[in-house]
Amino acid sequence: MKVRFDHVSVALGGREVLRDVDIEVRPGRFLGLVGPNGSGKSTLLRTLYRAVVPSSGRVLLDELDVWRGNRRAVARTVAVMTQDTSTEFDLTVLEVVLLARVPFQRGFGRDTEADLDLAWTALERVGATDIADRPIGRLSGGQRQRVMLARALAADTPVLVLDEPTNHLDIAFQLELMRIATSLDRTIIAALHDLNLAATHCDDIAVLDSGRLVATGTPAEALTPRVVQDVFQVAVDQLTHPRTGHPVLVFDHPPQSRPEPSTHRGEIHA
Numbered sequence: 690m691k692v693r694f695d696h697v698s699v700a701l702g703g704r705e706v707l708r709d710v711d712i713e714v715r716p717g718r719f720l721g722l723v724g725p726n727g728s729g730k731s732t733l734l735r736t737l738y739r740a741v742v743p744s745s746g747r748v749l750l751d752e753l754d755v756w757r758g759n760r761r762a763v764a765r766t767v768a769v770m771t772q773d774t775s776t777e778f779d780l781t782v783l784e785v786v787l788l789a790r791v792p793f794q795r796g797f798g799r800d801t802e803a804d805l806d807l808a809w810t811a812l813e814r815v816g817a818t819d820i821a822d823r824p825i826g827r828l829s830g831g832q833r834q835r836v837m838l839a840r841a842l843a844a845d846t847p848v849l850v851l852d853e854p855t856n857h858l859d860i861a862f863q864l865e866l867m868r869i870a871t872s873l874d875r876t877i878i879a880a881l882h883d884l885n886l887a888a889t890h891c892d893d894i895a896v897l898d899s900g901r902l903v904a905t906g907t908p909a910e911a912l913t914p915r916v917v918q919d920v921f922q923v924a925v926d927q928l929t930h931p932r933t934g935h936p937v938l939v940f941d942h943p944p945q946s947r948p949e950p951s952t953h954r955g956e957i958h959a
């Protein structure tokens with residue numbers, strides 16, 4: 690399914706936080722949305738899952754206008770992984786994952802065998818079957834993130850939204866999450882802070898800066914040292930990965946604020 694942000698602007702608290710953002714994500718592609726804190730990544734994602742209404746422009750899922758179609762149709766099309774589990778504090782992990790099936794049930798429908806299959810398959814995929822009976826409020830941050838991924842997978846929708854999905858995750862599961870994401874035959878949009886993780890796993894990148902789209906394209910086209918330097922205000926060197934040959938970005942303080950190198954390198958003082 691194609692996702693289109695068609696000249697989207699958003700005003701919040703009387704301030705324009707997104708201005709004329711125009712992005713098309715082709716079916717089955719994995720788009721990484723990057724940009725500094727406060728640049729508008731989460732807000733753009735929220736326009737897609739009907740949490741923030743654009744002040745102008747449209748958000749389209751193929752031909753379905755997200756803000757003109759009904760809420761249920763959107764919920765059946767877009768699954769979201771966010772950090773927010775505050776409303777489900779007392780539910781067990783399995784119950785939280787099964788919430789993904791609600792938009793597909795009639796009235797106060799019960800979970801079907803198919804719903805349970807999807808939930809268990811998703812828990813298995815993220816390595817969380819052993820915690821299925823635990824209350825979500827008593828998990829570590831990383832365990833909770835796995836459950837939120839499982840919930841998004843159990844929705845089995847053609848479009849997946851991941852808002853900072855690797856927060857709290859150890860490096861092994863960060864890579865595993867990206868491997869799961871790239872193996873799915875779905876259109877995926879993820880807000881990511883780790884530029885190298887985004888560059889090695891995403892098909893396309895969109896760079897936001899102060900609510901404006903400033904670069905798009907393949908990782909090599911969008912994440913040039915020049916763009917990263919301008920947008921994030923850091924010094925950047927581009928190296929070549931010794932094994933894969935992929936470009937790797939290495940960051941440093943901007944030249945004017947770079948600290949003096951330590952003269953005690955390698956020493957540990959007890």
Ligand SMILES: Nc1ncnc2c1ncn2[C@@H]1O[C@H](COP(=O)(O)OP(=O)(O)OP(=O)(O)O)[C@@H](O)[C@H]1O
Pocket residue numbers: 701702706724725726727728729730731732733880
């Ligand atoms: N409910 C709100 N009311 C007013 N302003 C808001 C609201 N939510 C977000 N903003 C502002 O909108 C801007 C974009 O915020 P957003 O959360 O989309 O950025 P982000 O790129 O996801 O940031 P981060 O990387 O820090 O998560 C910020 O300036 C933020 O302060």
